[in-house]
Amino acid sequence: MLAMNERSGLMSLPDSEFAMRMARTQQAIRDAGLDAILVHSNEADFANVRYLSDYWPLFESAGVVVPAEGEAILLIGPESEAFAADRSRLPKIRKLIAYRESAEPDYPEVSVSTFTSVFDEACAGKSVQSIGLVGSSIMPLPVIEGLREAFPNAEIGRADDIIIKQRIIKSPAELDVLRQAFVLSEQALVAVLPQIKAGMTELEVVGLIQKELYAAGAEYEAHALYVLSGKNTRHAISRPTHKVLQPGEMIQLNLGGRLAGYSPSVGRPICIGPMPDAMRKLVEVGMEAHYKTMEWMKAGVIASEVVQKFFDFVRAKGFGDNLLYGPCHGLGMMEVERPWMESSTHYPLEENMTFQVDTFLQGPDYGLRWENGVRVTSDGVEAFSDAEMRVIEL
Numbered sequence: 001m002l003a004m005n006e007r008s009g010l011m012s013l014p015d016s017e018f019a020m021r022m023a024r025t026q027q028a029i030r031d032a033g034l035d036a037i038l039v040h041s042n043e044a045d046f047a048n049v050r051y052l053s054d055y056w057p058l059f060e061s062a063g064v065v066v067p068a069e070g071e072a073i074l075l076i077g078p079e080s081e082a083f084a085a086d087r088s089r090l091p092k093i094r095k096l097i098a099y100r101e102s103a104e105p106d107y108p109e110v111s112v113s114t115f116t117s118v119f120d121e122a123c124a125g126k127s128v129q130s131i132g133l134v135g136s137s138i139m140p141l142p143v144i145e146g147l148r149e150a151f152p153n154a155e156i157g158r159a160d161d162i163i164i165k166q167r168i169i170k171s172p173a174e175l176d177v178l179r180q181a182f183v184l185s186e187q188a189l190v191a192v193l194p195q196i197k198a199g200m201t202e203l204e205v206v207g208l209i210q211k212e213l214y215a216a217g218a219e220y221e222a223h224a225l226y227v228l229s230g231k232n233t234r235h236a237i238s239r240p241t242h243k244v245l246q247p248g249e250m251i252q253l254n255l256g257g258r259l260a261g262y263s264p265s266v267g268r269p270i271c272i273g274p275m276p277d278a279m280r281k282l283v284e285v286g287m288e289a290h291y292k293t294m295e296w297m298k299a300g301v302i303a304s305e306v307v308q309k310f311f312d313f314v315r316a317k318g319f320g321d322n323l324l325y326g327p328c329h330g331l332g333m334m335e336v337e338r339p340w341m342e343s344s345t346h347y348p349l350e351e352n353m354t355f356q357v358d359t360f361l362q363g364p365d366y367g368l369r370w371e372n373g374v375r376v377t378s379d380g381v382e383a384f385s386d387a388e389m390r391v392i393e394l
Helices: 014-029 049-055 081-087 115-122 141-150 161-168 170-195 201-215 229-235 279-296 304-317
Strands: 036-041 064-066 072-076 093-096 130-134 157-160 228-229 248-254 266-271 328-330 339-342 354-362 367-376 381-383
Touching: 014 049, 014 064, 014 161, 036 049, 036 141, 049 064, 049 161, 064 115, 072 081, 072 115, 072 228, 081 093, 093 115, 115 141, 130 161, 161 339, 170 201, 170 248, 170 266, 170 367, 201 228, 201 248, 228 229, 229 248, 229 367, 248 367, 266 279, 279 304, 279 354, 279 367, 304 339
Parallel strands: 036 130, 072 093, 130 157
Antiparallel strands: 036 064, 064 072, 228 248, 248 266, 266 367, 328 339, 328 354, 354 367, 367 381
16 A cells, blocks of 8 residues: 655555545534634644645644635645645645744745635635634644634634544554554664674664664654663653663663654663673563553553553562553554553553553663554454564673
8 A cells, every 4th residue: 555656756655545534534624513623733743734735844834724625725834835745645735934944034035825815715715713723732823823813703722633533543554554664663673783782872873773774764763763771771751872882781772764654663672791680670571561561452441451450560570660651652653642541541442543562661770661563453452563572682
């Protein structure tokens, strides 16, 4: 189902996938009693706009106006017209000053549209009384102010679920992309492990991973690549540094190559030379809990029940103090997306939901993360990755 997009030169989903998404979106807009939605994305959190248009903004932000009936319009900043025309699946593209880059140039020579004009065009001149916002948590003030100024009497509120609910259940085409993205990510992992040596810096290893990901076919890194060592491995969220890798210390790798907009991650704790006994024990307990989590997952199971079993298992092993959060988060276009699995999430798992099984254990001197992608099935999970699932001592 994945093919080369002749315009962009990238591996891409078929046009039919985007037509199906737009039809579902417009039906959801009508069901919600809205006149239109405004979908927002930026370079870092690109998924909602790319989900509908295949366009991924750079420097600038982007939006999509989707009317209840009629043709959607991609909204871009003043500099991206040629770029967007070559990438977008939506033929209608309009430039707005609200989507310019954060340096806020004036662009006095560039002709731009307004929120009034683009909504009038999308809605075929019909009065706009209710607008839903998708991507509201990252929507900047210039967009919100511009919208309220254009429609002072309209009801404007959050409508994120119109897109989010679609993204939670993956189509056959999306699943095919994710499988291929994990294959290329595992290829990079296997290729880079023999190249890692004591004396390298974390960032040098990041460079090796980038080389292997792009050689394997990635369009970009799926997320900020993790090569963390020593006490840096305690960080649940972190960035690599110029710290030098040492024998006998924990080193955490998390890597993934984005493909057609989908963002996997493969996480492995490693050590140069033999692991100290306490480190090995924590690594082994983490791996065991990781596999147990997959055993507990299947369609119909309540998410919080998986979380409770995970917590109970780790505590019974004597490592309750090493827990920080639950065992899974959603996977798709973003490497971390809804739904989360937490003690407070009581939804049932459904077939073709996709998750990163993310087993993070944290101590005073080091931490570790085992991470693999899975698809929920009627009787368990389909694992997208399993390469090098062992105690890795280089």
